[in-house]
Amino acid sequence: MTAGDRFLIDGLQYCNWSxxxxxxxxxxxxxxxxxxxxxxxNFRETIANIAQWNRWFQDFPDLICPARTADDVRRAxxxxxxxxxxxxxxxxxxxxxxxxxxxxxxxxxxxxQLSYNxxxxxxxxxYEAEDPGITRMGREVIREMNRVGLVIDMSHSAERSTLEAxxxxxxxxAITHANPSSWHDVPRNKSDTVLKALAGSGGMLGFxxxxxxxxxxxxxxxxxFCEMAASTAELMGVRHxxxxxxxxxxxxxxxxxxxxxxxxxRDTRGAAGPLGAAVFPPQPDWFRNNTQFAxxxxxxxxxxFSASEIDGIMGGNWLDFFERSFGAAGQEQPAQNPAARxxxxxxx
Amino acid sequence: MTAGDRFLIDGLQYCNWSxxxxxxxxxxxxxxxxxxxxxxxNFRETIANIAQWNRWFQDFPDLICPARTADDVRRAxxxxxxxxxxxxxxxxxxxxxxxxxxxxxxxxxxxxQLSYNxxxxxxxxxYEAEDPGITRMGREVIREMNRVGLVIDMSHSAERSTLEAxxxxxxxxAITHANPSSWHDVPRNKSDTVLKALAGSGGMLGFxxxxxxxxxxxxxxxxxFCEMAASTAELMGVRHxxxxxxxxxxxxxxxxxxxxxxxxxRDTRGAAGPLGAAVFPPQPDWFRNNTQFAxxxxxxxxxxFSASEIDGIMGGNWLDFFERSFGAAGQEQPAQNPAARxxxxxxx
Numbered sequence: 001m002t003a004g005d006r007f008l009i010d011g012l013q014y015c016n017w018s019x020x021x022x023x024x025x026x027x028x029x030x031x032x033x034x035x036x037x038x039x040x041x042n043f044r045e046t047i048a049n050i051a052q053w054n055r056w057f058q059d060f061p062d063l064i065c066p067a068r069t070a071d072d073v074r075r076a077x078x079x080x081x082x083x084x085x086x087x088x089x090x091x092x093x094x095x096x097x098x099x100x101x102x103x104x105x106x107x108x109x110x111x112x113q114l115s116y117n118x119x120x121x122x123x124x125x126x127y128e129a130e131d132p133g134i135t136r137m138g139r140e141v142i143r144e145m146n147r148v149g150l151v152i153d154m155s156h157s158a159e160r161s162t163l164e165a166x167x168x169x170x171x172x173x174a175i176t177h178a179n180p181s182s183w184h185d186v187p188r189n190k191s192d193t194v195l196k197a198l199a200g201s202g203g204m205l206g207f208x209x210x211x212x213x214x215x216x217x218x219x220x221x222x223x224x225f226c227e228m229a230a231s232t233a234e235l236m237g238v239r240h241x242x243x244x245x246x247x248x249x250x251x252x253x254x255x256x257x258x259x260x261x262x263x264x265x266r267d268t269r270g271a272a273g274p275l276g277a278a279v280f281p282p283q284p285d286w287f288r289n290n291t292q293f294a295x296x297x298x299x300x301x302x303x304x305f306s307a308s309e310i311d312g313i314m315g316g317n318w319l320d321f322f323e324r325s326f327g328a329a330g331q332e333q334p335a336q337n338p339a340a341r342x343x344x345x346x347x348x
Numbered sequence: 349m350t351a352g353d354r355f356l357i358d359g360l361q362y363c364n365w366s367x368x369x370x371x372x373x374x375x376x377x378x379x380x381x382x383x384x385x386x387x388x389x390n391f392r393e394t395i396a397n398i399a400q401w402n403r404w405f406q407d408f409p410d411l412i413c414p415a416r417t418a419d420d421v422r423r424a425x426x427x428x429x430x431x432x433x434x435x436x437x438x439x440x441x442x443x444x445x446x447x448x449x450x451x452x453x454x455x456x457x458x459x460x461q462l463s464y465n466x467x468x469x470x471x472x473x474x475y476e477a478e479d480p481g482i483t484r485m486g487r488e489v490i491r492e493m494n495r496v497g498l499v500i501d502m503s504h505s506a507e508r509s510t511l512e513a514x515x516x517x518x519x520x521x522a523i524t525h526a527n528p529s530s531w532h533d534v535p536r537n538k539s540d541t542v543l544k545a546l547a548g549s550g551g552m553l554g555f556x557x558x559x560x561x562x563x564x565x566x567x568x569x570x571x572x573f574c575e576m577a578a579s580t581a582e583l584m585g586v587r588h589x590x591x592x593x594x595x596x597x598x599x600x601x602x603x604x605x606x607x608x609x610x611x612x613x614r615d616t617r618g619a620a621g622p623l624g625a626a627v628f629p630p631q632p633d634w635f636r637n638n639t640q641f642a643x644x645x646x647x648x649x650x651x652x653f654s655a656s657e658i659d660g661i662m663g664g665n666w667l668d669f670f671e672r673s674f675g676a677a678g679q680e681q682p683a684q685n686p687a688a689r690x691x692x693x694x695x696x
Contacts, residue, residue, distance in 0.1 A: 098614060132472070264446055
């Protein structure tokens, strides 16, 4: 595979979307992005967010298109567009209603976090003092997400809840945007115990490029980041790794406050708590926008990853995961990775 | 106080309301009832439930009236009507929005359970396997409920969450409908530890007459019930006791299923779990409807309660609690009970 053939897939972004950013996605050759369409929005508010994306798809058909399957992503690549996959950072859009899991899948949503920072009806967030694991409703929702093909994402969840979600889920789950806490020890990063369990169940980790998740913060070097990727590959196996940059380009700081505070507190200082002031920190200079995404491959090469390993981390592993994860249970493609799938289609 | 002067207050009912039941309330001389207007309903659905009550108040002005204060209850007694106080068994109507606490208080709601059987955004229910206590949002909501005068009710909550709510709340809380688990040991009844903490903080327990909370179930005798009341008075002090019958008169069995299953599971058998089939058990023959409410006083007399103690349990203690609890923080009436208040108003 040459660099031009490579699938470039970002496992999570939440930019302040605009024609400028859509053009940067194309300039950067990004094949697909998983975009957050809900932090705290309820059912009706999230519908409005999808309606906004529908308008963007209509307005910029040469730049972006919706994707619900791995095949949609492949088609987008052939057509020179960036495929957009919807996801929730919070189960708020299902409110208290199990039947909304399937409704959202029908509307194209493919990832849902079971909790975002706080306790949800399903699981615990990483900033709660206590983590009792998956709740009664959480067990029901996991079963239903497994059935319809909505991926469980535990990026912002607490440790016990995450381990239980991996255990209870009959299908691999994702941590779309986080790093190992052995590299940078903050509540949002993940322990080796979690990362090994994730890999052991066939799941995916997307490496985050959000400065609060990086050793050295905004000053983190691409070398340090890629060395972290190499040691994580030793822990988890390289095929479980991708990028989930958490890029929040062009967002005003009021959006960080919304993420943290939602509607559950008025105490913007207290809620900021362990995270400091509610401002977006500057991105590392080697990843300020999507035009720099492909450059991460060079850093991975420098720390010793092979070309095919880099293909996997830069997008191939996410594509394989989409293949296995986005359909109804029992409808998964038998092939477990693009190479095997290609071989199967050639009858070899 | 003669029997006719007595305040008869029921700390929780959820009947299938009709003119027949409103007439039985009057026939029974019931001064006030706290009625459940939400099990699982969200904001908008609960608004519809209030609108239904508004129609009933319009249709039956000689029988019932809304009450937001202890004075409203006293006025209803003078006018020969039954005062109706609204409450939620679940925090679902505030959804994820702290600011809805005050909105509901403005609409006349005076009680809210922090959790109903399951984990909520605020606290844990009594049928979860684990109870991590009050959540981050729960702490904010308790502060806000204290501020506006919305009473915290922990009837369906788990033990640790209940103890933490008592501790965190700056104002007395209520367990509107439950019995001591030392008398009948089921998850919905309360330990002596909880009951002592409740009394120690000035809170109220309403004795439940729902058969699943009664020793002997539907066959429980009034003697057994009143002996339980006597031993609870020794534990908690009599002024912390009232009735919260949990009367669900004329409800179809589909309502039990709604209470238990809501929208969070489709597994009606599994969800019924420890509770058995989703049917309403028959009421004890000595409390089938509101016309029999006043008769409980006779049973209390037989186990040795004094007339003034019976006045308290049958309604006076709830009235005193309403006085202290329904106003904004800092606006409480200084008098702690009706006798003291009467004395104060006479300048003695």
